[in-house]
Amino acid sequence: MRTFRLVIACPDRVGIVAKVSHFLASHNGWINEASHHSDDQSGWFFMRHEIRADTLPFGIEAFREAFAPIAEEFSMVWRITDTEQKxxxxxxxxxxxxxxxxxxxxxxxxxxxxxxxxxxxxxxxxxxxxxxxxxxxxxxxxxxxxxxxxxxxxxxxxxxxxxxxxxxxxxxxxxxxxxxxxxxxxxxxxxxxxxxxxxxxxxxxxxxxxxxxxxxxxxxxxxxxxxxxxxxxxxxxxxxxxxxxxxxxxxxxxxxxxxxxxxxxxxxxxxxxxxxxxxxxxx
Amino acid sequence: MRTFRLVIACPDRVGIVAKVSHFLASHNGWINEASHHSDDQSGWFFMRHEIRADTLPFGIEAFREAFAPIAEEFSMVWRITDTEQKxxxxxxxxxxxxxxxxxxxxxxxxxxxxxxxxxxxxxxxxxxxxxxxxxxxxxxxxxxxxxxxxxxxxxxxxxxxxxxxxxxxxxxxxxxxxxxxxxxxxxxxxxxxxxxxxxxxxxxxxxxxxxxxxxxxxxxxxxxxxxxxxxxxxxxxxxxxxxxxxxxxxxxxxxxxxxxxxxxxxxxxxxxxxxxxxxxxxx
Amino acid sequence: MRTFRLVIACPDRVGIVAKVSHFLASHNGWINEASHHSDDQSGWFFMRHEIRADTLPFGIEAFREAFAPIAEEFSMVWRITDTEQKxxxxxxxxxxxxxxxxxxxxxxxxxxxxxxxxxxxxxxxxxxxxxxxxxxxxxxxxxxxxxxxxxxxxxxxxxxxxxxxxxxxxxxxxxxxxxxxxxxxxxxxxxxxxxxxxxxxxxxxxxxxxxxxxxxxxxxxxxxxxxxxxxxxxxxxxxxxxxxxxxxxxxxxxxxxxxxxxxxxxxxxxxxxxxxxxxxxxx
Amino acid sequence: MRTFRLVIACPDRVGIVAKVSHFLASHNGWINEASHHSDDQSGWFFMRHEIRADTLPFGIEAFREAFAPIAEEFSMVWRITDTEQKxxxxxxxxxxxxxxxxxxxxxxxxxxxxxxxxxxxxxxxxxxxxxxxxxxxxxxxxxxxxxxxxxxxxxxxxxxxxxxxxxxxxxxxxxxxxxxxxxxxxxxxxxxxxxxxxxxxxxxxxxxxxxxxxxxxxxxxxxxxxxxxxxxxxxxxxxxxxxxxxxxxxxxxxxxxxxxxxxxxxxxxxxxxxxxxxxxxxx
CATH class of the missing domain: 3.40.50.170 (Formyl transferase, N-terminal domain)
Incomplete structure (x- = not known):
């Protein structure tokens, strides 16, 4: 099954998961797998989502564009990958x-x-x-x-x-x-x-x-x-x-x-x- | 550190995480730890959040009341516990x-x-x-x-x-x-x-x-x-x-x-x- | 290094190791590895020796013949193998x-x-x-x-x-x-x-x-x-x-x-x- | 069950096991457990026997005396212990x-x-x-x-x-x-x-x-x-x-x-x- 993988690291604060999951839900994205980690020592937050590509209304480029403002807002180091691009x-x-x-x-x-x-x-x-x-x-x-x-x-x-x-x-x-x-x-x-x-x-x-x-x-x-x-x-x-x-x-x-x-x-x-x-x- | 633990099981569908994390973020809840699991065989979704109690504006009873409508909407089997109640x-x-x-x-x-x-x-x-x-x-x-x-x-x-x-x-x-x-x-x-x-x-x-x-x-x-x-x-x-x-x-x-x-x-x-x-x- | 492997199982009693190791020593056999096990429940004894072939004065057939009387005396189920015969x-x-x-x-x-x-x-x-x-x-x-x-x-x-x-x-x-x-x-x-x-x-x-x-x-x-x-x-x-x-x-x-x-x-x-x-x- | 434990280290050569096991068998000693190791790098040999005390005709002191000549012959570093002396x-x-x-x-x-x-x-x-x-x-x-x-x-x-x-x-x-x-x-x-x-x-x-x-x-x-x-x-x-x-x-x-x-x-x-x-x- 084709999935997109959204991988994020950013300084931890309230609302990151809410923002990201709202973004995905608003585009009807079905999350196969989600993982989070808050690192107390560094104060950073890490997350990875695996999303069914066929539930999203757009491809990876459009995803990238649509997500960019959120990434900027939270100073994210991030990437999205497509399992079809091996x-x-x-x-x-x-x-x-x-x-x-x-x-x-x-x-x-x-x-x-x-x-x-x-x-x-x-x-x-x-x-x-x-x-x-x-x-x-x-x-x-x-x-x-x-x-x-x-x-x-x-x-x-x-x-x-x-x-x-x-x-x-x-x-x-x-x-x-x-x-x-x-x-x-x-x-x-x-x-x-x-x-x-x-x-x-x-x-x-x-x-x-x-x-x-x-x-x-x-x-x-x-x-x-x-x-x-x-x-x-x-x-x-x-x-x-x-x-x-x-x-x-x-x-x-x-x-x-x-x-x-x-x-x-x-x-x-x-x-x-x-x-x-x-x-x-x-x- | 005192935390509340929100533990949820419900039929899987789009928007569960968005709704729950929006609820937590809107009350300023700081998530220490979050875990999700989608079970393909049963079609159920499971999640557990550990939230810093001191970041929330209310106690466990008020939490329970405020969260109840979401739980009902998604047909959740759920519980919230307080680490102070051993x-x-x-x-x-x-x-x-x-x-x-x-x-x-x-x-x-x-x-x-x-x-x-x-x-x-x-x-x-x-x-x-x-x-x-x-x-x-x-x-x-x-x-x-x-x-x-x-x-x-x-x-x-x-x-x-x-x-x-x-x-x-x-x-x-x-x-x-x-x-x-x-x-x-x-x-x-x-x-x-x-x-x-x-x-x-x-x-x-x-x-x-x-x-x-x-x-x-x-x-x-x-x-x-x-x-x-x-x-x-x-x-x-x-x-x-x-x-x-x-x-x-x-x-x-x-x-x-x-x-x-x-x-x-x-x-x-x-x-x-x-x-x-x-x-x-x-x- | 070419070795002979002598593998023995027999009813346990005093003197088995003494007899076998005396046999090997009397022919100048250098033991690379030796393992023993006494099984209390069954009353059987098990042993395995790995012997450097070049230290023995004879080949595997002559070994077999020379060892046969000991095997018989102790009612051994036994075998000897040669690492050169893969x-x-x-x-x-x-x-x-x-x-x-x-x-x-x-x-x-x-x-x-x-x-x-x-x-x-x-x-x-x-x-x-x-x-x-x-x-x-x-x-x-x-x-x-x-x-x-x-x-x-x-x-x-x-x-x-x-x-x-x-x-x-x-x-x-x-x-x-x-x-x-x-x-x-x-x-x-x-x-x-x-x-x-x-x-x-x-x-x-x-x-x-x-x-x-x-x-x-x-x-x-x-x-x-x-x-x-x-x-x-x-x-x-x-x-x-x-x-x-x-x-x-x-x-x-x-x-x-x-x-x-x-x-x-x-x-x-x-x-x-x-x-x-x-x-x-x-x- | 009371046992004696005979623990030996010495330079490796042919005949050590034969000598030790002959000694034990000649005194009718029942071996519960025996372990050997030849160390190729150092050229040393190590062994440990656990012997049922009630099968031996003597106590630990007499054992020590009787075994001493063998220990000397093979330049052994050795000890014997009695499980009754905790x-x-x-x-x-x-x-x-x-x-x-x-x-x-x-x-x-x-x-x-x-x-x-x-x-x-x-x-x-x-x-x-x-x-x-x-x-x-x-x-x-x-x-x-x-x-x-x-x-x-x-x-x-x-x-x-x-x-x-x-x-x-x-x-x-x-x-x-x-x-x-x-x-x-x-x-x-x-x-x-x-x-x-x-x-x-x-x-x-x-x-x-x-x-x-x-x-x-x-x-x-x-x-x-x-x-x-x-x-x-x-x-x-x-x-x-x-x-x-x-x-x-x-x-x-x-x-x-x-x-x-x-x-x-x-x-x-x-x-x-x-x-x-x-x-x-x-x-």
Whole structure:
């Protein structure tokens, strides 16, 4: 069912919900799902509505125009999206296939509502799997001595494919600051630890060294500071002394897949609102 | 902070939220928390608002009167509660102390917002623990050959203490149908299995016989049919071949405590809406 | 690293471990992993050893011969397996691809240590995905009016491919009793509920009707009684009133995949010992 | 049932299990439970046996003497304990009662097999609750300008009560290095975060600032470095944007209670072996 998603953040005050819901009701809009959050600490208010498109008398452009005065009145940061305009996703990976294969299968079986524009990798290993799905594969090797040309090419490909979202599905290169800035709020990473524990390289080795009894994975937006961006989703799995690092890596793969798939889904469904370095996730 | 909680269920249609939120905004009511749910299968709509009492120009009685026309217009099943009028809870237990001790401690440390009117038990074992908390304890033995007098006394005590809620905290007697009917929607039980598995007696033995790998507990409203009422909350814990029935009982106690405490909390905070044999839990 | 796995069940008594470990030590066998379980209720003892093959002076046949007298002395039900002789797996599926795709990817990325002999399906939908992995695909349609020929063909294919294990990866047909008997202890099913709740068809619909707050999946050996065989592994995921049946199906797919993959892995690694209708799982 | 627990750590080599199990079998010892672990990284071997005392021909002293030559041969770090000699526990707390009340109730209902020698607190708030259980309560205020006298008194009390274990049940003071050293491996702390995240003060505030989606608790042995000792047990609970710091504190209390109770139980049952800064936990 086609819906419009109205996503709003603004300073909290009396009357916001009344105004927005009156607007929707006066146009006969049927609300499938509504979520609100008042943040006491910041004094901001967040809301998301999912409205049946066929009950409204206008399309998304007319909606945007009609709603603009309310948005202005309440100083809203807002957006409205149409489920018929599928988000375009660029996937990036390196050699490890589990996250990529998982996302591709979810997309292939209509579980993820998006278009996958292409896959970019610094290795050529996963080409055949990707191409079987009918998706273009770009091999952009990264020269460790001069990474700039590779990232220029990555930027060019992302732009050319008009990506709404870039997903680092275990892409083992650190994006340069200019890319982080250019696509702020649009690059999703899966880090293979329960952040803020074990930032950076080889988190399972770090976890084994520290002797933790649970390991995890974190899906977050990429910012310039490594593994420090707003967290969308996390999960953990129990480990014990009898689990080697290899076992942890294996258990971890399953957590990574699940956490990334959930995080991406929330993003695609406009369920994630970033405020400062934190997220509101209406799931 | 004193709040009013407005809890509504009604047939779904356009304009409900607009009307309710307009009513609240027009009286300057500050909404701390708002939750909505449209149930596609039943065609019903459910909502709960938590409103700062000090922002409203009237008390709960005037609210009730002012809101009544809206409630009628939309055929609402509704209630409004005032956090200053604490719900009165009667706890019932038998010999096992873990759920009772857990609830008493949460109440004692101000985690559960209610008054505990009294404890009723068919045994005298837990008297000292209860009385240390300054709560009256009534020992009402149940004669297995004629249970009627005991349950008449239980009814009398529940009425006399003006209970809003009765909590069966591992009370090992089955309530007779007339009590189930008289207090429909007001009696909360903790069953020591993951319902609908293992209804009735000795669920951990049943679980051990079946060789399940997780055991659980279920908090539900009591109805005439044993262990079949609307479920409020459930949880599970992992077990293995190496766990004896005694181990399961021990693990299970922790799950029972947690699930009952969460379920009771949801009820006390007016977060549970019963519809048919299912619940909407705005937690 | 090549290992031998020695798996033993026998009536419990003093001296079993001493005898077995003396046997291993006297042949200089290096034990990588050892697990024991004494079952008080049945009076049986279970053990599993994983021994480095390169530390033993003989191969698996000579091991079998040398160990036989001990096995006889203690009335052991036992087996020894060699990790170099990979188990042969036949996968069966219908239209839903998630479990099949998950197992194929794990196998493809060397996470599952087995040979996948072939895939049998009553539909032709998944052929291309399977064949991309280089695995033969057999489409054996089941005539609802006369299922016997189809199951005769299934039996023939399983035998022809010398299957050690048959995995029902959401194969939506009930196997006839003669197949259940012929491959007792060798057919693994994933049922999409937390057994013993919601046996049979449409368990997510049953779960939605009952209003449970967690849904699950169960990996078990197939026996003649539907969904009643020994349980290998189970897990659950939280749901709420806001989740439709479609949401449950979607959440459930992830649980099904994980539970089946874990259950199959335990089986392939000889970690599962069936005793009566229960399992010992040395994981 | 009275058992002896034989707990061993030693450099790994062929024949350890054979030797130990032969020793036990030759004295007719019935093994209730046996656990082994070979640590590839350190090259050490760990084992724990629980043996029915009534099947052995001697008491614990004679056992110790008879076993000593084997221990020497294999350079074992080892101990044997008798379940009839209950461990003596000193509990320390400050103002928050949840962990203390939880442990006292478990002890009171015979779930924790130990003697509680006394409770020491830097506040007097919890005296009545403790004394209701018949346990001595010592109020040892800590002068922030000169903490030394308080910790001298704590040391004296711990020694006087012949404590085998000291449990910091949300004791909000940092123990001085000399106490950490004097009772190395005997002081158990519960830290209210998922370590190594959020070391030190106000971890729930830190967690809220970082916007994590799970919060946790960690039970560990106290060492001189704050919150850095060997981890015994951890667990987490899901939180969301809608949870305030107060909600996190409340959820956290339940995780803290559970994790501390499990960790202490493992310690009391001699299931924890410390090696370097990590633990082997045979649970």
């Amino acid at each position: 988000k375009r996703v660029v996937l990036m990976a390196s050699r490890e296939s589990h996250c990529l294969a998982d996302l591709l299968h979810r997309w292939h079986s209509d579980e993820l509502d998006c278009e996958i524009a292409c896959v970019i990798s610094n290795h050529d290993d996963l080409r055949s799997m990707v191409e079987w799905h009918g998706i273009p594969y770009f091999h952009v090797p990264v020269d460790p001595k001069d990474k700039q040309p590779a990232f220029a090419e990555v930027s060019r490909l992302v732009d050319q494919h008009q990506a709404d979202v870039v997903v680092l599905a275990r892409y083992m290169q650190i994006l340069p600051p200019q890319i982080c800035q250019a696509y702020a709020g649009k690059v999703i990473n899966i880090h293979h630890s329960f952040l803020p524990s074990f930032v950076g390289a080889k988190p399972y080795h770090q976890a084994s060294m520290r002797g933790v009894k649970l390991i995890g994975a974190t899906c977050h937006y990429v910012t310039e500071e490594l593994d420090a961006g707003p967290i969308i989703e996390q999960d953990v799995v129990r480990v014990s002394h009898s689990d080697s690092i290899e076992d942890m890596v294996r258990f971890g793969r399953d957590v990574e897949k699940m956490v990334l798939a959930r995080g991406l889904r929330y993003h695609l469904e406009d369920r994630v609102l970033v405020h400062g370095n934190k997220t509101v996730v209406f799931n | 719900k009165r809870v009667v706890l019932m237990a038998s010999r096992e102390s873990h759920c009772l001790a857990d609830l008493l401690h949460r109440w004692h440390s101000d985690e559960l917002d209610c008054e505990i009117a009294c404890v009723i038990s068919n045994h005298d074992d837990l008297r000292s623990m209860v009385e240390w908390h300054g709560i009256p304890y009534f020992h009402v033995p149940v004669d297995p050959k004629d249970k009627q007098p005991a349950f008449a006394e239980v009814s009398r005590l529940v009425d006399q203490h003006q209970a809003d809620v009765v909590v069966l905290a591992r009370y090992m007697q089955i309530l007779p149908p007339q009590i189930c009917q008289a207090y429909a929607g007001k009696v909360i039980n903790i069953h020591h299995s993951f319902l609908p598995s293992f209804v009735g007696a000795k669920p951990y033995h049943q679980a051990s016989m079946r060789g399940v790998k997780l055991i659980g507990a279920t908090c539900h409203y009591v109805t005439e049919e044993l262990d079949a009422g609307p479920i409020i909350e459930q949880d599970v814990v992992r077990v293995s071949h190496s766990d004896s029935i005694e181990d399961m009982v021990r693990f299970g106690r922790d799950v029972e405590k947690m699930v009952l405490a969460r379920g009771l909390r949801y009820h006390l905070e007016d977060r549970v809406l019963v519809h048919g044999n299912k619940t909407v839990v705005f937690n | 188990k042969r797996v036949v996968l069966m599926a219908s239209r839903e691809s998630h479990c099949l795709a998950d197992l194929l990817h794990r196998w493809h990325s060397d996470e599952l240590d087995c040979e996948i002999a072939c895939v049998i399906s009553n539909h032709d939908d998944l052929r291309s995905m399977v064949e991309w992995h280089g695995i033969p695909y057999f489409h054996v349609p089941v005539d609802p009016k006369d299922k016997q020929p189809a199951f005769a063909e299934v039996s023939r294919l399983v035998d022809q491919h010398q299957a050690d294990v048959v995995v029902l990866a959401r194969y939506m047909q009930i196997l006839p009793p003669q197949i259940c008997q012929a491959y007792a202890g060798k057919v693994i099913n994933i049922h999409h509920s937390f057994l013993p709740s919601f046996v049979g068809a449409k368990p997510y619909h049953q779960a939605s009707m009952r209003g449970v707050k967690l849904i699950g999946a169960t990996c078990h050996y197939v026996t003649e009684e539907l969904d009643a065989g020994p349980i290998i592994e189970q897990d659950v995921v939280r749901v709420s009133h806001s989740d439709s049946i479609e949401d449950m199906v979607r959440f459930g797919r992830d649980v099904e995949k994980m539970v089946l993959a874990r259950g199959l892995r335990y089986h392939l690694e000889d970690r599962v010992l069936v005793h009566g209708n229960k399992t010992v799982v040395f994981n | 461990k003596r526990v000193v509990l320390m707390a400050s103002r928050e009662s949840h962990c203390l009340a939880d442990l006292l109730h478990r002890w009171h209902s015979d779930e924790l097999d130990c003697e509680i020698a006394c409770v020491i607190s830097n506040h007097d708030d919890l005296r009545s609750m403790v004394e209701w259980h018949g346990i001595p309560y010592f109020h040892v205020p800590v002068d922030p300008k000169d903490k030394q006298p308080a910790f001298a008194e704590v040391s004296r009390l711990v020694d006087q009560h012949q404590a085998d274990v000291v449990v910091l049940a949300r004791y909000m003071q940092i123990l001085p290095p000399q106490i950490c050293q004097a009772y190395a491996g005997k002081v158990i702390n519960i830290h209210h975060s998922f370590l190594p995240s959020f070391v030190g003060a106000k971890p729930y505030h830190q967690a809220s600032m970082r916007g994590v989606k799970l919060i946790g608790a960690t039970c560990h042995y106290v060492t001189e470095e704050l919150d850095a000792g060997p981890i015994i047990e951890q667990d987490v609970v899901r939180v969301s944007h809608s949870d305030s710091i107060e909600d996190m504190v409340r959820f956290g209390r339940d995780v803290e209670k559970m994790v501390l109770a499990r960790g202490l139980r493992y310690h009391l049952e001699d299931r924890v072996l410390v090696h370097g800064n990590k633990t082997v936990v045979f649970n």
